[in-house]
Amino acid sequence: MTTKKTIAIDMDGVLANNMQHYLDYHFNETGERISAADIQGLPEISFLPDPNAVRRHLQQPGFFRTLPINPDAQEVVRDLNERFHVFIVSAAMEFPWSLNEKYEWLAEHFSFLNWRQFVFCGDKSIIKADYLIDDHVKNLQTFEGEPLIFSCFHNINESGYERMADWKAVEQYFSGK
Secondary structure (H helix, E strand, C coil): CCCCCEEEEECECCCECHHHHHHHHHHHHHCCCCCHHHHCCCCHHHCCCCCCHHHHHHCCCCCCCCCCECCCHHHHHHHHHHHCEEEEEEECCCCCCHHHHHHHHHHHHCCCCCHHHEEEECCHHHCCCCEEEECCHHHHHCCCCEEEEECCHHHCCCCCCEEECCHHHHHHHHCCC
């Protein structure tokens, strides 16, 4: 009898396309369009012309609830959930309303997951799993299992981790496991 392995999956930047959301918020606030190509490799917290804009957007009620979903995320996570123990792990303590908004977002877009599969924390170093899919190196560095970096504009120049370009790459990576 084999035991299912566990996959921990980040929400922002992995399941949800926060990059596009930042760009949309910036456009709505300033009327200025910035393309995804323009921000590749820039730090997530300060890539906009106004270095306080990202933090301001993150503090707006509704920001997390209206995040666009990354292509193929639902289908691939649904498949993984049938073969692995899947947990969505998200840092949700810094912005008080994000906890509820993230829960509602996950319940809407990943209704096939049970609420027990949602882990909201302040520090992901406590997470124990076989795999962690995350877009932030700081979370991967402390992870004791197999860290997988999910491509996002701010981590494009990072190396040293198995890179998942998108959800089709995640599907391919786990196809033989």
